[in-house]
Amino acid sequence: MQGLLKNWSISHLTQLFMDIVNRWVKPVDPACLSGAGRRHAMAPTQEGSRDTLLPDFPRGPLDVYRARASFNWKELALFLEGEDMLRFKKTIFSALESDPLFACPAGRHLPMEKYREVNFLRCRRLFEYDFLRMDDVLQNPLKVLALVSCLGMYDWSLCIKAFLHVFVFGLAIFNSGSERHLKYIPKIFSMEIFGCFALTEVSHGSNTKAIRTTAHYDPATEEFIIHSPDFEAAKFWVGNMGKTATHAVVFAQLCMPGGQCHGLHAFLVQIRDPKTLLPMPGVMVGDIGKKLGQNGLDNGFVMFHKVRIPRQDLLNRTGDVTPQGTYVTPFKDNRQRLGASLGSLSAGRVCITSMAVVNLKLAVCIALRFSATRRQFGPTDAEEVPVLEYQLQQWRLLPYLAAAYALDHFSKSLFLDLVVLQQGLQRNDRNARQAELGREIHALASAAKPLASWTAQRGIQECREACGGHGYLAVNRLGDLRNDNDPNCTYEGDNNVLLQQTSNYLLSLLARDGPGGTRFESPLKSVDFLEAYPAVLGQKFEAASLQDCLDSSVPLAAYVWLVCYLLRESHQKLSQERRSGRNDFEARNNAQVYCCRSLALAFLELTVIQRFHRHTHQPGVPPPLRATLRRLSALYGLWSLSQHTALLYRGGYFSGERAGKMVEDAILELCAQLKDDAVALVDVLAPPDFILDAPIGRADGELYKNLWAAVLQENQVLERVPWWQEFSTNKPVVGSLSSKL
C-alpha cells in the first residue's frame, strides 16, 4: 500500500481529500466569479502572455464575424475566468490532446464494450495526471467545477465515472461515516477499491424512503445481513456497478433483532473481489445494458442474498448500533436523520446544473459557428447569406447563447454558496443562519437542476435542428450531447419531483409568522424580494419604449411581480384544495400544475437573472465588455419572461397590446444587436477543436472541408458491402410468400 502511494501518506491523502471537497479553509473570495478580481484589475495581462494563453484562431470563413465583434474575445475570457483559471483549463485540455490514450475518435464512436474498456483506462490515467492540486482548490474552489467541465466537455462517461468513484462514493463514506472509515479514502485514490453509490432500486427511485433492501443486525456475530427481498428491491441504475465497482455504499433499512426498524442507513458493502473482479458470495451483480447515452459508464444492478458485513461497515454518522445491538442516534426523529444522510444530494444537484450548462455551451458553439458559415438563399439568386443573418435563426439560437452565459454564471455562484455551506457543516455550525442557508441552497439547487437541464435539453434540440441535416450526422456530436444531457433531467431527483422542494420552501415562508420586518429574509437574499409581497401585485409594467426594455432590469421587475403572483396562486390553490376536504398528499398533488411547478421555475429564473444582472452591471466590468454582457443579460431575461406572458396579462401586470409586443420587439432587437458578436461570444465558451469534436463547429469555420475530412475518415466509406452478392444474385420473387399470409 505504502509502496503504491510512494511519497503520499494516508493522512496526507485524507487531508487532500477533505480539503478538496469539504473544508475550504479560506473564506470564499467573491472575486472568484470574475477573473479580473484575481489578476489585479488595474494591471492588464500582457499582450504576449495573453496570446500564449488564448492564441488567435486560424483565419478562415469566420473572420468576417470575428472582425465585426464589438469586443475583444480574449478580454471577455479573461474577465470571466481569469488568467489562472484559463491556464488550468488549458493544462487539462492540452494533456488530453497530447495523450494517445485520449486520441480521437472519442469513445463515443466505439462499440460499447470497447468504450467501457477505454473509459476505464482513461479514468485511471486521470489519477496519474492528478490535475487538481490542493493549493489550486484552496485558491479557487471553482477549479473543482472547472475540472468537471473540462472532462465533461471531452466525454461525460469519463467525467462521471471518475466523479462517482472519488466524489460521490468517497464523499458518502466521508460524510456518512466516521473515523473508522477514513482508511478507505486513500484506497479510493490508489484505486485499490473502486466505488459506487447504491440508493435507487428497480421499483423505487424518487421515493427513497420506500427502499426495500434490508440490513438485519446479528449481535451473535456482530454483523449486518444485507438482503434484497426480491427482484423489485434490486439496486438498479448504479453508476460504476455494472462492471468495475468493488465496493458500494448501499442504502438499506436497518432492522434490529427485536424486529424494530430504524429506517434507511448507508452501509459499505464489498461486491467484488478487487483481485479478480468476480462477485463476492451472495452478490448477484451485473450490467443494466445499453442506455440512450453515457455508454462508457457501466450502470449496474445488484441483489444481495443474505450477505454478511462487519458491524463497523455501517456508515454511522447519523445512527449507529452497539455491539450488543442497541440503536443510537443523535437525531430526534427518523425524518430528520434521513434528511441529514441524504443531504449530500444537494451537492449533486449543483454539479448537475453545471454539467447541463456545459452541454448547452457546446451545442451553441457548434450551431453558431455552423450558422455563421452555412449560406442558404439570399436577396438575389447570385448571393447567398449566412443563415445567422436570418432573424429566425438568431431567435432560435441567440437566447440559448445568452442562457449559456447566464446559467454559467449562476451555476458557479451557487457552487460557491455551497462551499460556504460546507464550511459551516465542517465547523459544526448549528446556528439558525447555517440551517437557513442549508434550506435556501436546497431550494435553489432543487430548481436549478431542472431549469438548467431542461434549458440544455431544449437548446441542444434547437441546435440540432438549426444545423439541418448536418446536425443529424453523428460525427457532429449534437446527438451525443442530447443523449448525454438527457439523464440530467432524471438522476439525483426527477426534475418535476425536485421542483416541489423549491415551491414547498417558498410556501413555507408564507406560513411563517415572524415579526413584520424580518419574515422574508434569507442568507443569500434570494427571497428578500418577497418583502414586497403582496403589495407588489398592484404594480404594472412601466417600460415606455422599446429602448427602455433593452435592459435586464425590465424582466427583473416583471419577475418579482410574477413570482409573487404565482406564490399567491399556489397558496390559494392549496388552501382551496384543503378546504374541499383533500388531505395534504392530495392537495399538494393537485396544486403542482400551473401553480407550484411554475412558481419554482419562475423563482429560479428570477434568481438567475438577478445574479447575472448584478454581475453584468457591477462597476468592475471593463467598459468595452459592458454593452454585450448587458445585452446577454437582457436577452436571457426577456426571453425567459416571454414564456410567462400569459400570466403577466392574466394577473394584470401587462395590459393592452403594446406591452406584449414591446417584449417581443426587444427580444428581436437584442438578437439583431448580438448577432455580430455571436461568433466572438462562442469563441469565449468553446474548448479547443479536439475537445469540441464537431467538424461543423471547428474554429477555422471551414465547414465543408472539415465535414468531408470527417466523413472520408470513417470506416469503409467507399467500399462495397461484404454481402454484395445478396443483391446481385438473390432477387425476390414478388409475392412468393404471400400465400403464407
Place this chain on the structure above:
Amino acid sequence: MQGLLKNWSISHLTQLFMDIVNRWVKPVDPACLSGAGRRHAMAPTQEGSRDTLLPDFPRGPLDVYRARASFNWKELALFLEGEDMLRFKKTIFSALESDPLFACPAGRHLPMEKYREVNFLRCRRLFEYDFLRMDDVLQNPLKVLALVSCLGMYDWSLCIKAFLHVFVFGLAIFNSGSERHLKYIPKIFSMEIFGCFALTEVSHGSNTKAIRTTAHYDPATEEFIIHSPDFEAAKFWVGNMGKTATHAVVFAQLCMPGGQCHGLHAFLVQIRDPKTLLPMPGVMVGDIGKKLGQNGLDNGFVMFHKVRIPRQDLLNRTGDVTPQGTYVTPFKDNRQRLGASLGSLSAGRVCITSMAVVNLKLAVCIALRFSATRRQFGPTDAEEVPVLEYQLQQWRLLPYLAAAYALDHFSKSLFLDLVVLQQGLQRNDRNARQAELGREIHALASAAKPLASWTAQRGIQECREACGGHGYLAVNRLGDLRNDNDPNCTYEGDNNVLLQQTSNYLLSLLARDGPGGTRFESPLKSVDFLEAYPAVLGQKFEAASLQDCLDSSVPLAAYVWLVCYLLRESHQKLSQERRSGRNDFEARNNAQVYCCRSLALAFLELTVIQRFHRHTHQPGVPPPLRATLRRLSALYGLWSLSQHTALLYRGGYFSGERAGKMVEDAILELCAQLKDDAVALVDVLAPPDFILDAPIGRADGELYKNLWAAVLQENQVLERVPWWQEFSTNKPVVGSLSSKL
C-alpha cells in the same frame, strides 16, 4: 426478366404501380375515415370474429385500469379502423412476428454494418410478402399509409429503405419521366435495380434552386455529361445511396452547348453495376456515416466526374432536349416548371406527417402503460399509487395521447385529400379548382409536417422523462423513437422553412381581390372561416363555466379568432417592413418570428381540431364512444390553445383572470376524466408487443418482470470484463504524470 417476374407482365406491374400510387380510379369514400362506414354500421361485427381479430390482453396489473375504462377498446378500434383494415394490419404484424428474419432483437440493437445487412435482407423479403395488393388499395387507399405505419412501427430504417426505393425513386421516374422510362418500373419491383433520389447537395438543402450539379448536353454523342464541380456540390444525405443503390434520380442544372442553362432537371443515372455493386466509372459514391438514428438506412453521397448518360435518361415530363440539342418545355417559365418537377415533395410531407404520428403513438403507449403500473409515493407510507394517478403525470402525458388521436385522424384525412388531388393530376385536370386544391394541400402539408414532427419530438421527450430512469434504458425504445423521429423535422423541407409556404398561402388570400362573398373559399374549406375576417376580431371568449369549456367547440372558436389575429399581425408586419424600405426578401425574413411562423402553426392546429371535432361529433359515432372521443378532441384543442394564451389576452379575446384559469381548469378536468380511459385508449393504438418492443410497455403490464427479462437477456450481463486485470494489476501512481502538465 420475364422469368424472374413469372406470371407478372411488365404492363401488369406498371399498371399495379400506377394504380397503387397515382390512379385511384374510384372516388374516395369518406367512410374510409371511419371503419364503421365500411362494415355496415347497423350490423355489428360478431363477438367471436371480433375477438379473433382483437384478442383480449393477458391478465395482469393493467386490469385495474382496463376494468375502469368507460368504453370497450375493441369497439373503438373497429370504429376508427374497420375490420378490414385491422385485419390488414394484423396480417403484416403476424408475418413479421413469425418470420425469423424479423426476429428480435430488432436491427436497432445491432452494430451498424450488421444492421445494414439485415435491413437489406428484410427489405427484399417485403417484396416476397407483397403485402399491398391492388384490390386492397382500390378499396381503401389508406392501406398505403397503414403499410408505412406497420413497417415503421417495426423499424423506420426498413420502412424508409423500401419506401425510398419503390415510392420516392419509382414515383420520381413515373411522374417526371415519360413512356420511355416505364421500362424501369418492373425492374424496381424485381430489384434488378435499386434506387435513390438525389436532390440535396452538401452545401444546399433548403435552397434547391441553387443546386450546382450540372448536366451538359453533347449533341455529338446524344449524351448528357453529369458533373459535380466540386466537393460542395456533391449529392449528400441521399437515402439508399450509401451502399445499395444502383440507380439515382439526380437533379442537375441542364446546360446546352451554347451555354444556356434551363434550370434543374431530373436525370436517371446509373451509379453502380447491379452485378457487382461496384461504382460506375466517374462515379465516387460512398456512405456519409453514422447518423443519430435510422442507421439501418445507408445514406450516401456521390460526386460525378463527367459521367455520360444517354439523352433518353433525362426524365422529360417537364422539359426535354431534342437529339439536335433544342430545349423544349410545355411550361412558360422555369419557376413554374421547377414547381411541377418538385411537386411530388408534397406527397412526401403528407407521409412524414403520418410517420411522426406513428412515433408519437408508440411513445404514449410505452409511457402510459408504464405510468399505470409504476407506483411511487402515496397518501400513507404503506400504500403507493400508480404514477398515472398524479395530476402532474396526467397533464404531462394525456395531452400527447389526445394529440396522437387528433393528428392521426388529420394525417389520414389529408392523405385522402392528396389522393383526390392525384386523381385529378392523372386525369390531367387543369381547371381552377384542381389548381386551388393543389395550393391548399401544399399549404396544409407544409405545416402538417412541422406540427406533427415537433409534437412527436416533444411528446417522445416528455414520455422519456415521464418514465424516469427506465425511459433512459435503450431497451425501452424511447431513445430510438426520439432519434428516428428527429429527421422528420428536417428532411423533405426544414420545418421552419416549410411553415413559410403555409403563411405565404394564407397571406396571398388576403391579397386577392375577388367579389366579396367568394374570397375565402377553398376546395377543402380549410380557409373558409376567413370569411369572418376581420369582423371576427371583435369577438370575445364567451364560455361562462368550466362545464362549457369541456367541448372542442370552445378552442375552435378561439382558434378562428387567433388565426385571424395572426393573419392581421403578419400582414401588418410585412407592410410595415416594406414601408420602411426593406425588399421582399428582407421583409419576409423579418416577419417570421412571432408572426408568419405562428400564423402557419395556429392555422394548422385549427384545421386539425376542426377535422377531429367534426369526426368526433358526427352522428355515426357509436354512443358508448362519444364521451371519450369528445374529451380527446376537447383536450387536444384546449391544450394546443393554451400555448397561445398570451396572444388571446394581448388581442383582447381573453380578459380578466377567469378566462385563462378556466382553460387551465378545463385541461386538468379533462385529464382527470380521461385518466381511467388512458390504458384502453392506448390499447387501441398499440401494436403487438413484438412490434412495440419495449419491456416497460408490454400489454400484460408486468413492468418489472419484463424489464428483468430484457436486462438479463443481454450479452454478458453477469460476466466480468475481459480486461479485468487492468483493474487488479495496474494501479495508478497518483500524480506520476503531473510533471508532464
